Amino acid sequence: VDARGAEWRNAMADTKGHSWRVLFVMILATIPSLIVTMPLYFTLAWPDGPGFSGGIFLGAVQSVVSVLTLCAFAAIASRLFAAFANKLNG
Numbered sequence: 298v299d300a301r302g303a304e305w306r307n308a309m310a311d312t313k314g315h316s317w318r319v320l321f322v323m324i325l326a327t328i329p330s331l332i333v334t335m336p337l338y339f340t341l342a343w344p345d346g347p348g349f350s351g352g353i354f355l356g357a358v359q360s361v362v363s364v365l366t367l368c369a370f371a372a373i374a375s376r377l378f379a380a381f382a383n384k385l386n387g
Contacts, residue, residue: 311382312381315377315381319377323373326366326370327366329366330362330366334355334358337355
């Protein structure tokens, strides 16, 4: 954030040619959260599921998984910045 030259134009120039790679890495980071939450959703929150208590448990699990996924996104973004930031690091 406080890097010298941290402007939109420099960031776009640094990621030019890497857009698909960045998108693919971010999608890969969401797969573990989907593997955890989707089966729980279909068993607990489906209209014929266990009801209110299942929804509370599902909400708690989704909250924890969301925080972990957000941490993974932050770590990935910082690694991608270190790998691709030519103009921003220079």
